[in-house]
Amino acid sequence: MEFSAFKQTYWRWVFLLISSLLVSSTLGDPRITNAGLFCGVSQALNGTNYVPDFTELMKELSDGISNNHFASYRLNASLPMYGLTQCYEDLKQTDCLLCYAEARTRIPRCLPRSARIFLDGCFLRYDYDNNFFQEAVSSVDTVNCSTNNVTMYREVNNRRVNLFETNVEYAVGNVTSIALRKGRFGTVGVDGIYALAQCWESLTPEGCRQCLQNASMSVRRCMPGDEGRALNAGCYLRYSTRKFYNEGGDSADDHGISIGVIIAIVSATSAFLTLAISAAYIIYTKVSKRKRELKNLGRISKKFDKSGLKFKYENLEKATDYFSLSRKLGQGGAGSVFMGILPDGKTVAVKRLVYNTRQWVDDFFNEVNLISRIQHKNLVKLLGASIEGPESLLVYEYVPNKSLDQFIFDEEKSKLLNWKQRLNIIVGTAEGLAHLHGGGSHVRIIHRDIKCSNVLLDDNLNAKIADFGLVRCLATEKSHLSTGIAGTLGYMAPEYLVRGQLSEKADVYSFGVLVLEIVCGKKNSSFTTAGSLLQTVWTLYRSNVLAEAIDPCIRDEMSEKEAPEVLRVGLLCTQASVLLRPSMAEVVQMLTDEDYETPTPNQPPFLNANVLEAANSSRSYSTDSFVANALKKIQGSGTSSDTTRTRSSEDASRTL
Ligand SMILES: *[C@@H]1O[C@H](CO)[C@@H](O)[C@H](O)[C@H]1NC(C)=O
Ligand SMILES: *[C@@H]1O[C@H](CO)[C@@H](O)[C@H](O)[C@H]1NC(C)=O
Ligand SMILES: *[C@@H]1O[C@H](CO)[C@@H](O)[C@H](O)[C@H]1NC(C)=O
Ligand SMILES: *[C@@H]1O[C@H](CO)[C@@H](O)[C@H](O)[C@H]1NC(C)=O
Ligand SMILES: *[C@@H]1O[C@H](CO)[C@@H](O)[C@H](O)[C@H]1NC(C)=O
Ligand SMILES: *[C@@H]1O[C@H](CO)[C@@H](O)[C@H](O)[C@H]1NC(C)=O
DSSP states (O other): OHHHHHHHHHHHHHHHHHHHHOOOOSTTOOOOOEEEEEEEEEEOOTTOOHHHHHHHHHHHHHHHGGGSSEEEEEEOSSSOEEEEEEEOTTSOHHHHHHHHHHHHHHGGGGTTEEEEEEESSEEEEEESSGGGGGOOOOTTOEEEEOOOBOOEEEEETTEEEEHHHHHHHHHHHHHHHHHHHHSSEEEEEETTEEEEEEEOTTSOHHHHHHHHHHHHHHHGGGTTBSEEEEEOSSEEEEEESSOOSOBTBOOSOOOOOOGGGOOEEOOSSOHHHHHHHHHHHHHHHHHHHHHHHHHHHHHHHHHHHHHTOBOOHHHHHHHTTTTOGGGEEEEOSSEEEEEEEOTTSOEEEEEEESSOGGGGHHHHHHHHHHHHTOOOTTBOOEEEEEOSSSSOEEEEEOOTTOBTHHHHTSTTGGGGSOHHHHHHHHHHHHHHHHHHTTTTSSOOOOOSOOOGGGEEEOTTOOEEEOSOSGGGGGSTTSTTOSGGGTSOTTTSOHHHHHHOOOOHHHHHHHHHHHHHHHHHTOOOOTTOTTOOHHHHHHHHHHTTOGGGGSOGGGOSHHHHHHHHHHHHHHHHHTBSSGGGSOOHHHHHHHHHOTTSOOOOOOSOBOOTTHHHHHTOOSOSSOOHHHHHHHHHHHHHHHTSOHHHHHHHHHHHHHHO
């Protein structure tokens, strides 16, 4: 059959294309491939606690870039820290955020030293002096070249001319002049060569010129590689045989290659075929994507109608009094929450998402559908969503008694929660989390941001966990992207904070912190020099006086007996190594089953970035893979054997 024959050929082409180039559609791609991570020489002062400073700097940059493509910040700390981030101009805002999130997850590998990271969609740098805002070129600038060689010869007057090199020089030269003419950014696609140039916005026009001219010279060293990137202090320039940037940039011309002129092809990577296919593929995807989008939206929308989860945007707007400030209940990582009163009188909480989910409509619907089916007495119920209005909204059950942090960290209100109620909240939260982690259903969800403000209390002061699940659809296939930046310092597990490594055990860690906070009535103020709450409790535990840690408001006969047991569970959950932490199901058993033998916590919580410190090397500049290797070593040592345990305990007492 003609049709299936066509399809087969098509799929073979696509397969060939994908396997040879690892191409995906260039649309809606945050371009998070790592082009280079470089650790600098300057570093935090010895003995200072740089992790909170770093995290705050990154948070400020994240805020700055939330509706912009550039952000810079100066953090006033004992040793001031400076940061700068730039998304390339063709990236959509959402992709920009995702790209930043990825860069932010990878860059801490260099801590406590300064660092810069180039992804294919954005740049991020921090340092301890501010000279770099204006820096155009520096001695560590480098190129990252592909080793796939391309050669395309053409006969001109009986002489062989290397067409590929001519084309690259032309494209690179042109993209430089286009970027300089337009300000800071330009793209060009000529004769099958695509290029993009971007200067950081902190640079003066003169600095930009200097940087791009330098970059356009150095990137030529990559020929005959089919891909080259110049990674300079003030700019990024890339050429490639495939189109990697988004439309809307200044494309001089885009009609691909002129087949007639290529007479001989000698290529390490069958460049010609891939070029022809890319052209065909790009045209195909352009046409079919639009069609598919329309069809998809219609289909989803029908499915959504039927599901009973659909809310009309206009109705929610009215229900929340047009998102009036007086109705605002709070602000979370993914958006702000408003109280709404539906026409039938029912009170709900409406969350207004910062991300536009249009690109993920399909995933979003599936996610909403899935989460709405998760029902547990300790989880806030998702009632539905609106996906067709100008922004995406989620509708949740309304939980009247505010969040836990407004009770236990408040001098007056904390007295309202006695020991029995607090224990009930702890057990409820544990059960809710165990359910999310897969107990009772086949769905496994990692919350990623367990903290007091995400635990709501109902009329009877039962715990209800809010804000779970959603993040996944913002990042399907992009693994751990997304709320890496939304996690809250002080609650974030060390492996997650440093390496972006995410598992259920990261939630277990956060839960452990929550337990200590509830029992002690104190906030774990990240890693202050005075010693964090984790630190204090651990010390009391080692001296066998754990009862001293209990919040004075709740000290009575009952709590003196039970609370130390619960604190031990908290300490078990906050052990630095992932393997030593129990699962949530085990935690529930420890808390509810009197006969259950609670193991002894052996390892102190994450302290003062010991894990990071161990990653230091004496090398001043290192490549990504070097650091990655070093990290692998720590990973190995951090997760096994008794020797590690004792070593970390020693580290712990040293930092005390
Ligand atoms: C160069 O770029 C590639 C992506 O094309 C990346 O995999 C590689 O790690 C980069 N090299 C260095 C030294 O960072
Ligand atoms: C910090 O301490 C290490 C050894 O612990 C030492 O090698 C290094 O030079 C010190 N750095 C500074 C800036 O004092
Ligand atoms: C930075 O901190 C120092 C001391 O903490 C203070 O004197 C100074 O005014 C601060 N500067 C700014 C710009 O906030
Ligand atoms: C590509 O070309 C460079 C320079 O001409 C050469 O050093 C390298 O070995 C070639 N690589 C391959 C895979 O042929
Ligand atoms: C592109 O480059 C060629 C030669 O390098 C030059 O003649 C031409 O004017 C350039 N075009 C643009 C738009 O800069
Ligand atoms: C780019 O600038 C760096 C730093 O000044 C310099 O070492 C390098 O030679 C320059 N490259 C070119 C191609 O001009």
